[in-house]
Amino acid sequence: MSFVSFSFFLKRISKNKFEIILILPLALFVFGFTIGPIIQAIMMSFEGIFGGNFPTLASYSYIVHHHYFKAALFNTIFITGVGLSLELIFGMILALILSEKFFGRGIFRAVMLLPLGIPTIVSASNMAFIFSTQGFLNELLYRIGLIEVPIDWRVGTIKPLMTIVVADMWKVTPLVMLILLAGLESIDKQLYEAAKVDGAGRWHRFRHITLPLLKPYITMALVIRGIDAFRIFELPLVMAGRHVPVMSSYAYFEYVERNNPYTSAAGATILLIMIIIAISVYLKAVGTEEVTR
Amino acid sequence: MKKYKIFLTLLVIFFGILMISPVYFMVKISISQPQDIFTQHPTFLIHNTTAKWWRWIFSTKEVWAPFIKSLEVATLTALFSLAIAVPGSYAISRLPLKVRYPLVLGLFFTRMFPEVGIALPISVNFIKWGLLDSVLGLVIAHMIRILPLVTWILVGTFETVPKVLEEASSIDGCSRLGTLRRIVIPLAAPGIAVGTIFAWLGSWEEFTYAVYLTLAKRTLPLQVFYYINRGNWFLTATYATLTAIPVIIITYAMQKYLRAGYMAGAVKG
Amino acid sequence: MDDKKMVKPLSLFLIFCLVVSALGCIGEKETPAPTTAAPEKTVLSISMSLTEEEWKVMREDIFPKFEEDYNCKIESYEVAAGDLPKKLESMVKAGKMEIDVFAQDNMQLAILVQKGLVEDLSAYESMIPDEVIDALIEAGRFNGKLYFMPYRPNVQITYYNEAKFKEYGLSPPTNWDELLDVAKTFKEKEGVGRVLLKGAGGAPTTCQMYEFIVSAGGDPLEFNDEGCIRTFEYLQKLWPYLSPDSKTAKWDTTNTYIAQESAYLAQNWPFGVPIIVKDYGKTEVKTYHGFSGPVREAHVIGGEVLGIPKGSPHKELALKFIEYMQSKEVQEILASKLAWPSIRTDATGKVEDWMKPYYESILEAMKYGIFRKNVPYWTEFDKLFNDAFEEIVINGKPVKETLDKYHDEMEKVKENYGG
Numbered sequence: 001m002s003f004v005s006f007s008f009f010l011k012r013i014s015k016n017k018f019e020i021i022l023i024l025p026l027a028l029f030v031f032g033f034t035i036g037p038i039i040q041a042i043m044m045s046f047e048g049i050f051g052g053n054f055p056t057l058a059s060y061s062y063i064v065h066h067h068y069f070k071a072a073l074f075n076t077i078f079i080t081g082v083g084l085s086l087e088l089i090f091g092m093i094l095a096l097i098l099s100e101k102f103f104g105r106g107i108f109r110a111v112m113l114l115p116l117g118i119p120t121i122v123s124a125s126n127m128a129f130i131f132s133t134q135g136f137l138n139e140l141l142y143r144i145g146l147i148e149v150p151i152d153w154r155v156g157t158i159k160p161l162m163t164i165v166v167a168d169m170w171k172v173t174p175l176v177m178l179i180l181l182a183g184l185e186s187i188d189k190q191l192y193e194a195a196k197v198d199g200a201g202r203w204h205r206f207r208h209i210t211l212p213l214l215k216p217y218i219t220m221a222l223v224i225r226g227i228d229a230f231r232i233f234e235l236p237l238v239m240a241g242r243h244v245p246v247m248s249s250y251a252y253f254e255y256v257e258r259n260n261p262y263t264s265a266a267g268a269t270i271l272l273i274m275i276i277i278a279i280s281v282y283l284k285a286v287g288t289e290e291v292t293r
Numbered sequence: 294m295k296k297y298k299i300f301l302t303l304l305v306i307f308f309g310i311l312m313i314s315p316v317y318f319m320v321k322i323s324i325s326q327p328q329d330i331f332t333q334h335p336t337f338l339i340h341n342t343t344a345k346w347w348r349w350i351f352s353t354k355e356v357w358a359p360f361i362k363s364l365e366v367a368t369l370t371a372l373f374s375l376a377i378a379v380p381g382s383y384a385i386s387r388l389p390l391k392v393r394y395p396l397v398l399g400l401f402f403t404r405m406f407p408e409v410g411i412a413l414p415i416s417v418n419f420i421k422w423g424l425l426d427s428v429l430g431l432v433i434a435h436m437i438r439i440l441p442l443v444t445w446i447l448v449g450t451f452e453t454v455p456k457v458l459e460e461a462s463s464i465d466g467c468s469r470l471g472t473l474r475r476i477v478i479p480l481a482a483p484g485i486a487v488g489t490i491f492a493w494l495g496s497w498e499e500f501t502y503a504v505y506l507t508l509a510k511r512t513l514p515l516q517v518f519y520y521i522n523r524g525n526w527f528l529t530a531t532y533a534t535l536t537a538i539p540v541i542i543i544t545y546a547m548q549k550y551l552r553a554g555y556m557a558g559a560v561k562g
Numbered sequence: 563m564d565d566k567k568m569v570k571p572l573s574l575f576l577i578f579c580l581v582v583s584a585l586g587c588i589g590e591k592e593t594p595a596p597t598t599a600a601p602e603k604t605v606l607s608i609s610m611s612l613t614e615e616e617w618k619v620m621r622e623d624i625f626p627k628f629e630e631d632y633n634c635k636i637e638s639y640e641v642a643a644g645d646l647p648k649k650l651e652s653m654v655k656a657g658k659m660e661i662d663v664f665a666q667d668n669m670q671l672a673i674l675v676q677k678g679l680v681e682d683l684s685a686y687e688s689m690i691p692d693e694v695i696d697a698l699i700e701a702g703r704f705n706g707k708l709y710f711m712p713y714r715p716n717v718q719i720t721y722y723n724e725a726k727f728k729e730y731g732l733s734p735p736t737n738w739d740e741l742l743d744v745a746k747t748f749k750e751k752e753g754v755g756r757v758l759l760k761g762a763g764g765a766p767t768t769c770q771m772y773e774f775i776v777s778a779g780g781d782p783l784e785f786n787d788e789g790c791i792r793t794f795e796y797l798q799k800l801w802p803y804l805s806p807d808s809k810t811a812k813w814d815t816t817n818t819y820i821a822q823e824s825a826y827l828a829q830n831w832p833f834g835v836p837i838i839v840k841d842y843g844k845t846e847v848k849t850y851h852g853f854s855g856p857v858r859e860a861h862v863i864g865g866e867v868l869g870i871p872k873g874s875p876h877k878e879l880a881l882k883f884i885e886y887m888q889s890k891e892v893q894e895i896l897a898s899k900l901a902w903p904s905i906r907t908d909a910t911g912k913v914e915d916w917m918k919p920y921y922e923s924i925l926e927a928m929k930y931g932i933f934r935k936n937v938p939y940w941t942e943f944d945k946l947f948n949d950a951f952e953e954i955v956i957n958g959k960p961v962k963e964t965l966d967k968y969h970d971e972m973e974k975v976k977e978n979y980g981g
Contacts, residue, residue: 018469019384026381026444030403033415033437038406040414067953097304104305110545111309114316117544119498121514122533125521126315129322129530133754133807134822136318139335149753150333152806170315231407234500238521241810242763243956248501251409256505257644257764258945259673261417268410275405327842331821353614361582368579420648423656489576508649509609509639523613524818 044265091176124238183217322530382447434502450484716865745803758825777855
């Protein structure tokens with residue numbers, strides 16, 4: 001996309017010289033340090049693990065046979081799918097609560113925004129304290145008598161993933177809430193009054209007025225969050241480690257712990273393709289014009 | 294109706310506790326004696342307090358190097374981003390809609406690139422250029438993430454500055470650069486301020502690039518990670534609290550700017 | 563527009579940040595500044611990977627004397643063992659080596675030699691004192707050349723929670739069968755496994771498995787000899803009774819799990835003793851030398867060696883530093899303050915009273931010391947070995963077939979290295 005508009009500029013050089021000079025540093029930076037490295041990473045993924053001839057699929061065939069890669073693929077999709085849905089549901093509940101008037105609403109809003117003030121790596125460490133075998137969640141469950149023996153949150157397929165989903169929800173549901181709240185505030189109150197007069201119940205009003213009018217905001221939340229959910233990194237890295245990988249942490253471990261930049265590049269490339277597919281499928285389904293803002 | 298009110302109150306309390314507890318535990322651990330935490334049944338309330346973890350990081354002076362590095366990187370990232378994004382986004386905002394729209398969207402979609410995919414070749418290159426562990430290297434890396442975000446905010450800001458004012462000024466004989474300096478930038482100052490703060494914050498709490506590009510001279514978020522790996526909960530919690538403090542303060546000070554459009558890029562899961 | 567109010571505090575904030583970071587910059591540069599003023603004071607940069615306690619001893623009890631004797635200043639950095647190759651490579655490629663001497667885990671040396679990042683120290687072999695145990699010197703020799711000098715041997719001891727063992731009337735296991743019994747008993751009594759193995763992968767896992775296989779009479783690099791098969795079969799049997807934290811247990815986190823009483827029995831290096839017993843106040847945690855396998859008792863001699871990176875700016879001084887670290891004086895301080903075993907036969911420290919029983923167990927474990935094979939393809943072996951561990955022990959794949967597969971892959975690697 002940038003490339004098309006860039007060539008479009010070239011034709012207009014004489015007309016917009018001033019703008020071009022102003023924009024040049026930005027364009028150079030983005031090309032040099034974002035697009036460039038991405039292309040380099042893709043190229044690297046076709047280099048051989050043992051220095052074979054370029055291009056080769058050696059790295060790809062290595063990782064698709066690596067059992068942690070398959071796990072990473074599944075985990076990433078699971079976390080994105082389940083996480084996004086839950087974040088949307090809870091973000092909606094919170095936004096609806098906040099659109100009501102009640103005592104202490106200001107404080108509640110402030111509390112809800114707390115996670116936005118917590119760096120992701122910090123929230124990851126906090127969640128690790130909570131979900132550790134001798135951690136606070138197990139202690140809570142033990143005290144209210146639900147369990148005798150501490151639950152091992154890292155065993156099985158779904159349990160560790162759910163802890164990551166919960167951790168991610170804690171961090172980003174407030175953002176989804178803010179987006180949806182902005183949407184709720186943009187809805188004309190008279191619509192509700194009119195519906196009330198017609199005898200429509202709470203659920204009915206929500207289903208037939210709120211939801212359709214919120215659609216652009218939901219789309220925005222989904223796209224923004226969807227991209228980040230695919231790239232989730234710190235939380236699984238800290239909370240689950242090597243044995244429960246996602247695509248990002250798989251690429252990280254391949255490079256940093258196993259000293260293998262080529263397979264790491266292959267992992268990152270596959271992740272990029274996943275994101276592009278997911279986004280374009282979604283945008284095809286809902287149309288692009290809603291994404292701008 | 295009454296039932297609904299009670300239900301609502303319960304929900305509010307439930308979510309309130311949920312949101313606060315992780316932060317509460319973090320602070321609690323950072324001031325707790327080991328026997329409250331390192332046991333099969335950790336306590337929920339604060340019983341045996343100690344300042345030894347906080348004293349440890351300050352008395353051994355090990356906190357200062359990461360603190361200063363984080364501060365340097367965040368400030369330089371904010372300033373450099375501003376230097377590039379202000380002219381760039383002004384120019385974008387004055388382009389015809391047909392060009393502007395795909396350009397802004399294109400910038401936004403650079404976020405689609407997985408950071409581990411960008412950080413990898415950057416790290417490989419920086420090894421060759423000797424930029425690992427350096428402040429400059431990390432600033433460049435952070436700008437990859439932050440520049441699009443700042444540009445995104447600033448384009449929105451510059452769009453609100455009426456073109457009419459600029460035209461009037463150029464009739465008065467001001468050069469375009471002069472107009473930019475005297476008319477546009479002062480009017481856009483609040484937006485620029487917000488952009489700068491987000492840039493600063495984004496860099497202060499950044500982890501992914503930092504972990505790829507740092508080996509010995511860690512930033513604060515890496516210090517947290519380091520102690521997680523060391524298994525020392527107390528120093529982890531202490532560093533985590535220290536890292537979060539400025540973020541919390543700034544986030545609350547900026548509450549009313551936490552608008553969806555701005556936050557879109559600022560928050561990362 | 564009351565938004566304008568933002569501008570002033572923001573500018574103040576940014577200026578403040580700039581000033582502080584500028585001060586930080588100057589502060590950093592102040593250290594080299596006297597170098598130009600008083601040219602005889604060189605800065606020796608050292609990288610090591612130590613715990614907080616260990617750094618404290620280094621910086622307070624060991625470095626100052628050297629700084630005084632050689633009129634220099636020591637700057638020290640913490641670089642994780644896994645990061646060191648990259649750090650050195652980065653500096654070698656950029657042509658500015660900022661580290662003069664480094665300490666590295668003796669299991670992660672091959673890659674440094676392979677990438678040509680270290681100076682050949684063969685010419686200085688005579689510098690090593692006669693009292694240094696010969697076997698320790700060999701760990702630093704690759705392709706007949708000496709690249710690394712010993713300064714710290716290490717051996718894993720077994721930690722156990724005495725209170726809990728007493729509670730269930732158990733005694734620390736002395737062989738594999740007893741270990742399995744102990745693990746089963748804990749799991750039965752408490753519903754959750756309390757014996758910890760290091761399953762997080764990487765060097766901790768390899769090191770522990772190496773010990774297990776050798777004590778079953780096998781050769782880990784073969785993958786599928788009788789001892790290997792026996793070990794993996796045993797571990798598959800043991801795994802369900804282990805602490806769930808085994809999956810994330812590394813050397814560092816093992817200390818935490820023992821302190822948290824998530825694990826009642828685990829092997830680890832002695833560096834955990836001051837952390838668990840002193841920092842976290844767990845006096846009920848005791849140590850002993852360990853248990854034997856079906857064939858023998860074996861404990862891998864690990865530890866650290868010193869090396870000089872290619873292009874080190876102060877090579878002569880670095881050599882002096884190595885010599886200093888090998889001296890009786892330093893070795894005795896390390897033994898008495900940190901309970902480190904010594905590379906010298908003549909250095910026996912007077913450890914503090916509370917530490918004595920722990921120190922005894924370290925010396926006892928040293929008696930069963932074995933050295934792992936010093937092969938150039940260690941890095942590749944490490945990867946394959948970890949994969950095998952994950953597949954068989956964690957994911958429960960059949961032992962024999964999986965090991966055969968890895969044996970074949972190992973053979974391929976060996977061929978790549980010319981047999």
